[in-house]
Amino acid sequence: xxxxxxxxxxxxxxxxxxxxxxxxxxxxxxxxxxxxxxxxxxxxxxxxxxxxxxxxxxxxxxxxxxxxxxxxxxxxxxxxxxxxxxxxxxxxxxxxxxxxxxxxxxxxxxxxxxxxxxxxxxxxxxxxxxxxxxxxxxxxxxxxxxxxxxxxxxxxxxxxxxxxxxxxxxxxxxxxxxxxxxxxxxxxxxxxxxxxxxxxxxxxxxxxxxxxxxxxxxxxxxxxxxxxxxxxxxxxxxxxxxxxxxxxxxxxxxxxxxxxxxxxxxxxxxxxxxxxxx
Ligand SMILES: [Fe+2]
Ligand SMILES: [Fe+2]
Numbered sequence: 001x002x003x004x005x006x007x008x009x010x011x012x013x014x015x016x017x018x019x020x021x022x023x024x025x026x027x028x029x030x031x032x033x034x035x036x037x038x039x040x041x042x043x044x045x046x047x048x049x050x051x052x053x054x055x056x057x058x059x060x061x062x063x064x065x066x067x068x069x070x071x072x073x074x075x076x077x078x079x080x081x082x083x084x085x086x087x088x089x090x091x092x093x094x095x096x097x098x099x100x101x102x103x104x105x106x107x108x109x110x111x112x113x114x115x116x117x118x119x120x121x122x123x124x125x126x127x128x129x130x131x132x133x134x135x136x137x138x139x140x141x142x143x144x145x146x147x148x149x150x151x152x153x154x155x156x157x158x159x160x161x162x163x164x165x166x167x168x169x170x171x172x173x174x175x176x177x178x179x180x181x182x183x184x185x186x187x188x189x190x191x192x193x194x195x196x197x198x199x200x201x202x203x204x205x206x207x208x209x210x211x212x213x214x215x216x217x218x219x220x221x222x223x224x225x226x227x228x229x230x231x232x233x234x235x236x237x238x239x240x241x242x243x244x245x246x247x248x249x250x251x252x253x254x255x256x257x258x259x260x261x262x263x264x265x266x267x268x269x270x271x272x273x274x275x276x277x278x
Contacts, residue, residue, distance in 0.1 A: 005046025006033060006114060010102035013121075017055035019091050019132065019142055023125035026094055030122035037115065045114060050102035052159070053152055054095040059143030060088065068146055073187045076196075080140045082184060083131055083202060088147040089177075090128035090209075093216075096169055097121035099155055104162045109223075116219040123212045130205040137198040157246045163227045167242040170220020171265060172251065174213055178259040179252075181210045217263035225264075239269050250275035 004012075009029040016022040036043045056062075068085075071078040097120050132142050154173060158165040185206045191199035228235040243251075251273045260270070 005044045005048065006118070007046045007048035007050075007102045007105045009033075009043075010098040011048045011050050013098045014050050014054040014095055014102065017057050019057060019087075019128060022055075022091070023094060023128050026098065026125040027122050030118045030125075033114070033118045037111075042111060045105060045111075047105040048102050050099055052156065054099070057143060060084075060145060060147040062149035063146045065148050065150065068148055076138065076191075079188065079191060079199065079202070080135065080138050081145060082187065083135050083138070084140065084142065084145045085147065086184070086206075086209075087128060087131040087135060087142045088151065090124055090131055091142070092151045093124040093174075094121060094128060095152075096155060097124055100162075100165060100169075103159065104165075107162055110226075113223055116223070120216045120219055123216070127205075127209045127212070130208060134198060134202045134205050137201055154246065161242075161246075163224060163231075163238065164242045164246050166220045166224035166227065167239050168246045170217050171224060171239065171269070172243055172247055174220065175217045175260055175263065175265055175270070176252070177213050178210070178217060178256045178263070179254065181206060181213070182256070185210065214259055214263050217260070217265060221264035236266075236269055240272060243273055247273075 006029075009032075013022055013026045013029065016025055033043055069081075071081040073079060073082055097117050101114060101117050101121070128142075135141050135144075154168045155165070158168055185203055188199045188202040188206060192203050224239065225235045228238050251270055253274050255267075255270060255274075257267065260267075
């Protein structure tokens with residue numbers, strides 16, 4: 001294992017289908033990267049050819065978003081469905097981070113770029129496992145329900161555009177996570193207040209996710225700005241252009257202005273892309 005480049009390791013994660021196995025390999029490679037950096041002997045970034053789509057387990061079945069059944073969050077089945085959707089997002093997030101590492105190996109990025117993406121990939125792996133643990137405590141598991149197809153679309157659309165990937169994935173999709181996570185935590189908090197221990201476990205998991213996702217949006221914003229600076233482009237104008245080009249639809253308020261600000265995402269980046277209210 002020690003001789004492999006970072007991008008080869010990324011491809012290994014991407015081509016592993018099982019979620020628990022994918023995240024185990026992901027965390028091991030992230031730990032190896034960090035240890036080598038700390039020792040002053042960094043692992044070579046190298047170049048590799050990632051698959052267009054990552055390997056996926058046989059289950060869950062992937063359906064068009066409109067065909068995924070909706071359940072009320074006020075019921076145990078509804079809370080399981082919600083966590084299942086989160087687990088699916090987290091598994092995609094693991095692949096999205098390693099895909100960035102493997103896909104743009106020819107872009108001559110500073111080593112700090114890889115530090116950030118490796119750290120975020122390890123956190124996404126932890127998130128997937130935390131949510132799977134919750135599902136299992138509730139008598140379910142990842143794969144028990146259908147999940148959204150099309151989660152990889154943003155990756156395919158931006159396959160040859162690193163600034164586009166930064167704009168659409170961390171700065172739009174992960175920022176959206178910051179908007180909706182407090183409401184999800186509230187759903188589990190209410191159930192936990194009735195003495196539901198697995199709901200309390202879910203609150204703890206979601207709080208870890210919420211805190212760490214701010215960092216992922218911040219990495220996106222930081223490197224997006226860096227790339228614009230290198231190209232001599234205005235980051236705000238470029239963000240608007242790229243999101244309009246790659247993202248299908250308007251951004252949905254209400255926005256979590258505070259956490260977005262903490263992540264380095266100013267209001268004049270996202271408000272002009274929002275759908276009109278009323
Ligand atoms: Fe996550
Ligand atoms: Fe994330």
